[in-house]
Amino acid sequence: MNPLVIAAMNIAGPIILELIKRREANAQPAYKTYDELLADFMATGDKILAEIDLWRAAHPRPPLHDPGSSPE
Amino acid sequence: MTLRTRHWIVLTVLLMLLACSKVPPDATPEYVRLARIDEAQVWLGTLSHAAIALNGVNVGEPPKPLFSTENTRIVTDIVESTIKTLRKVPVSWKATVAAALSEIRTRLDAAGKAKFNNYLAAAEAAIGAL
Numbered sequence: 001m002n003p004l005v006i007a008a009m010n011i012a013g014p015i016i017l018e019l020i021k022r023r024e025a026n027a028q029p030a031y032k033t034y035d036e037l038l039a040d041f042m043a044t045g046d047k048i049l050a051e052i053d054l055w056r057a058a059h060p061r062p063p064l065h066d067p068g069s070s071p072e
Numbered sequence: 073m074t075l076r077t078r079h080w081i082v083l084t085v086l087l088m089l090l091a092c093s094k095v096p097p098d099a100t101p102e103y104v105r106l107a108r109i110d111e112a113q114v115w116l117g118t119l120s121h122a123a124i125a126l127n128g129v130n131v132g133e134p135p136k137p138l139f140s141t142e143n144t145r146i147v148t149d150i151v152e153s154t155i156k157t158l159r160k161v162p163v164s165w166k167a168t169v170a171a172a173l174s175e176i177r178t179r180l181d182a183a184g185k186a187k188f189n190n191y192l193a194a195a196e197a198a199i200g201a202l
Contacts, residue, residue, distance in 0.1 A: 003131045007138055010125040015118055031096040034103050041110045045155045048117035052148045055124045059141050 108202045109158055109165045115195045116151045116169065119176070122191050123147035143184035150176050169199050 025032075032040065095107050126139030137144075154172040158165055173196050180188055 003129045003138060007126050007129045010128070011118075011122045014121065018114075031099075034100070034106065037103065037106050037110065041106060041113065042159075044110065044113055044117065045159065048113070048120060048155060049152060051117075051124065052120055052152050055127075055144070055148060059127075059145070061145070 105162060105165065109162055111202055112165060112169045112199050113155060113158060115198055116154055116172070119191055119195055120148050120151040123188070126187065139187055140181070140184060143180050143188070146179045146184075147176055147188070150179075166199070166202070170196075173199070 095104055099107075123139055123144045127137045127141060127144040129138040130136060131138055150172050154168060157168050161168065173192060176188075177185065177192055
């Protein structure tokens with residue numbers, strides 16, 4: 001299978017699941033309170049930041065070049 | 073980008089639009105703003121998730137990531153700092169997110185721009201409509 005298709009499926013899968021979850025939550029008759037919405041917002045942000053941290057752990061930044069030293 | 077990949081992106085965008093959170097008719101301006109920021113944050117997460125997923129796919133010989141590690145670092149760094157800014161300064165959220173998307177577009181290299189343009193365009197359109 002084309003790697004781009006695999007990548008697109010990888011990307012779309014979790015997003016679709018998250019959206020279905022949100023849609024189900026939104027289908028509930030009661031609206032979220034401000035505090036519930038705020039908690040959702042923080043939780044979503046934490047999830048995104050955690051994914052970034054996980055990726056960073058596997059891809060550490062290259063050491064900064066010391067301007068005083070030779071690039072070699 | 074293949075036609076099938078574009079279809080996946082279009083499908084994802086449509087689902088995201090359908091999943092937009094409902095705002096009660098008597099919502100306060102603060103509630104409406106938070107709902108919009110929440111949606112914008114989902115888009116930012118989509119961008120960083122897409123970059124990380126594309127970075128995890130290796131193609132060619134020798135195998136190279138479909139989306140380079142340097143480009144992925146640019147996207148994740150900007151998304152991270154934007155989410156932290158949104159938490160601290162929610163009032164100007166739209167300008168903050170627009171600036172972040174613009175910075176990603178500017179800082180990606182040519183190959184990165186070519187691969188990521190559709191994702192950025194989708195995010196810009198969706199956030200512009202919020």
